[in-house]
Amino acid sequence: MNKLHKVECGPELVTVSDLASTLSRLKWSVADIINLIFSNVFAGFVADDFDGVTITSIFVHREKVINELEQQFLNSLSHSIHKIPLQNYYCVSDQQFEKLNKFYFRELEDHHCGNACIDVQAVKRFEEQFLLLNRWCYLRDFSISEAVKKLSKLRIEPNLSSSITKNVHVYQKSEYLSAALAELIRERNAISISDCDSSPQI
Numbered sequence: 001m002n003k004l005h006k007v008e009c010g011p012e013l014v015t016v017s018d019l020a021s022t023l024s025r026l027k028w029s030v031a032d033i034i035n036l037i038f039s040n041v042f043a044g045f046v047a048d049d050f051d052g053v054t055i056t057s058i059f060v061h062r063e064k065v066i067n068e069l070e071q072q073f074l075n076s077l078s079h080s081i082h083k084i085p086l087q088n089y090y091c092v093s094d095q096q097f098e099k100l101n102k103f104y105f106r107e108l109e110d111h112h113c114g115n116a117c118i119d120v121q122a123v124k125r126f127e128e129q130f131l132l133l134n135r136w137c138y139l140r141d142f143s144i145s146e147a148v149k150k151l152s153k154l155r156i157e158p159n160l161s162s163s164i165t166k167n168v169h170v171y172q173k174s175e176y177l178s179a180a181l182a183e184l185i186r187e188r189n190a191i192s193i194s195d196c197d198s199s200p201q202i
Helices: 016-026 030-038 062-076 083-090 094-103 120-129 133-140 144-153 175-197
Strands: 004-006 013-015 044-046 058-061 080-082 117-119 130-132 170-172
Touching: 013 016, 016 030, 016 058, 016 062, 016 083, 016 133, 030 044, 030 058, 030 062, 058 062, 062 133, 080 083, 080 120, 083 094, 083 117, 083 133, 117 120, 120 130, 130 133, 133 144, 144 175
Parallel strands: 004 044
Antiparallel strands: 013 058, 044 058, 080 117, 130 170
8 A cells, every 4th residue: 555646636547457458468467567566666546535445446657657568578679579469569450560560670581480570670770760650549549540630730741651551650750749749648638637627536
């Protein structure tokens, strides 16, 4: 209990159970998130009037959990990575991953895993230079079409034409892109806070 703080109505707080459901395809469970809370990696919160601690009464900051997930992924990379966990990490379908692999990664045909393994250096270069909007939206429960539309209004366009990549939305990383995505989060937070102010505190 000394690891948990009283929750306030604030931005991007989600329950452990809801976030674990989103992260399940990345092989992250409720236990993984709880363990990181009690290891002081990020904070956990509970409602003032909770009646016992359950996975539906513990909250975390979504962005802090996602940041930790990304850091653990990058730290785990060695020489090559099987395409299935990489596809899960990027939260895309088989067809979408084929597009990613074609334009950004390189399969190792002479690797003992066969052509199911991806060159880690290609993955690291991708992570350094690009952002996959599909993954960004999936982890934050955003509509991809709405995000693409908002970025387009700001004259931020995908790295490759949508006619080539179809429904895979890859953007060159930049401070301008980061600021635009942060603004999307702030807009949603403003709505959440407004809803919170008009309803009883949890």
